[in-house]
Amino acid sequence: MKIFRKLRLLFLLLSVFFSAQTDELPIMAFHSFTPQTSNLMNFKKFKEAGFNINHTIFRTNDQVQNALNLAQKVGIKMIIYSDELLVDTENTVKKFRNHPALFAYFLADEPSPKDFESLQRLIEKVKKLDSKHPIYINLHPNYAPSTYLGNLSYNVYVDKFLKTVNVEILSFDNYPLADNKILSTWYDNLEIIRNNSQKNSKPFWAFANTTIFNNYRQPTLGGLKLQQFSNLLYGAKGLQYFTYITMDDEYWKKHNFGYAIVHNNGKPTPTYSLVKNLNQQIKNLSWIFTKSKVDSVFHIGDTIPVGTKRLNFLPNKFKVFKTFGRNALVSFQSIGTQKFIIIQNKDVFKTMPFNYQAQLGVYVIDNKTGKRKTITTNANISSIPPGDILIFAYK
Template sequence: MKFYWNIVTVAFLLLLSQSGLAQVGHLTTPSSVTDSVFPLMAWDYVNTEKVLDDMQQCGINLVAFVEPDFLDACHKYGIRGVIYDEELSGVIFSSYNSSTANPVIERLIATYNDHPALYGYHLKDEPHTEELPELAKSIELVKKLAPGKWPYVNLFPTQIFGENYESHLDQFGTICKPTAYSYDNYVEDYVVGDGQPSFFWKNLEQVRSASLKYELPFWNCILTAPHWDYSLVTDANLRIRIFASLVYGAKGLAYYKFISASLPILSAPDLGNFRGGPLDQFGERTPTWDLLRNMNRQIQNIGKALLKLRSVEVYHFGSIPEGCRGVMDHCLLKNVPYGEFVAGDFIHEDGSNWVMIVNKSLEKSHPVMPELRDGTKKIKMQSAWKGELEDFNNYFWLAPGQGVLLKLE
């Protein structure tokens, strides 16, 4: 969630120092919670079929807050849900207590675990480090009684913990033994000079590193319903939030929020100026709905391939944000000239090499002319428009924030 950390962000922006990340030197094969299609979650509460219909037509296939008796409606629309129960998840600022939560979890599992629309159990949003031992007891219970279901916990962004964030990620991995990492960060410092700090890129580096270390998939929760002083959603900033997550190896995306209004649960405060989410305060579709539907279609057209890829390396061309890496001798690409790009190397489960390239500019389109380290390889493109592998050519350009997924043969 997203209330506490925004209040203190301004102070942290002035005080926090940035530190580089050591290169991750090994591979993992994430075992995703479900997924035959790429999971796209509305980080929102839903209790009407009208909203479910709007979500389904937009390409949403998962909802973060579903009351148990609404699972049947979710199933009708082909959407899965993370069960929310006030007794389990508490209120926003309350500390997690497993002695209170676990009897509720046992009851929910006994009653609903076999429901075809059930994806997981919503435990806690943005826990503090001291809450992790209690959360661990509930995560262990879900894994024991409901294997394959997600004991859902979403983590704070990096700027809340400063130099202690990587320790927080480590403790979540070692104490809680989760089934996935999930986090949110809405800071909009996507474009920075060489060696300059960026909370956006740093957080991706840190969570990717933790997911590799603990051999877990990670999810990024991105902003789709601006509030406070966040910028309205545009095609460019929506693309960079999504494709940056994918190039770093994310195995799921969540969208905060789908409705331009505060959550009606968790005693969530009314933030007042929600605007430009996919649905407005009256439940009408906005231009963001169309932008998000377009992106969700693209994701699914490359998503089946993405779910079979494991992240090997991520590196930047042009300006390299602090804590990130430039191209190295073991990378699949030697260079991507004529712009600012970030690239991610992947290995498919069939052993083939893949690479994603993302245009980091929010203003300019750029040609994509990758120079391969192995010049004997041929390049195929997994088309985000057609969902098919096709020949790649050097006339191909990327719009601001856009990415392209390539297979090397």
């Protein structure tokens, strides 16, 4: 029992640390800039879209230095990488460890289990020089080929990583909307990540896809909301987007990547305004999601995703709680004695009617402003937009 209390305390301290770094929920974009687009105007535009952490793979320390200086000017942080970080670790860490815009060091993306021990040795090398800043490593999704996971089950892959590699953040990518349909294994991925996050007292970060490639279509507001609010309802303490800039080197062209949040010259695509609006909505609600603990998560529908649990009971404080047969996600969260019941419409195109009747003392948190709204104890029918949420609260 004492060990559990210590782990819980560590998790809370880590959550406070990451929120204190930005005073808000971390919102990061993967592949934010190129050396050519790293200028003050583009960094300001990045911040205006609601991002507070920039992740860019630069090749040289000079490029990193320029980006960190720009980040400091506009008031955002950076997860840094340069080739020199790997080949000249000591001098690179010493060069940047005291920069005000530094958030973390990026060491690997989607590592194989055979790389875990060498990554841990690199982390130890970095930590001897800078124990203050976190290490960022992003894991495979559960649909990665088994050979990428070392022929391990996904749960064992994540568990082995956390036992071997001492990171402060558990990050993974999963792009769940292929042809605008939810991948059948996405929520199982979230279940596994959430369970390992809680077991190891490591806050987790999750992604939404914002670029076109293969069978991933142009993002819609409903699709973006579905991804990021599902992440938050499972307990994510940081949100990420793949990608911010439209990558245009030979690799990305060969694999037909295109049309991200901004064009390859930094000018916004139509997705920019969608992301900006969503990030503002999330920021208005971040007072809940940065501090809350996810107590349980359930699904509603004729069939529910593999690896998840069906909501087969009437939530406390409710006399009616119906989705008219539509698919929904329900998250039970708490901040001390404050309880939250959050329901999400899992359709990316259609509004979901929701019939409820709550007891006295239940109120709604406006999902756009984050402010409290009173409701009656009469039966009500609300309309939840595609991918969006309805938040109830009580003590």
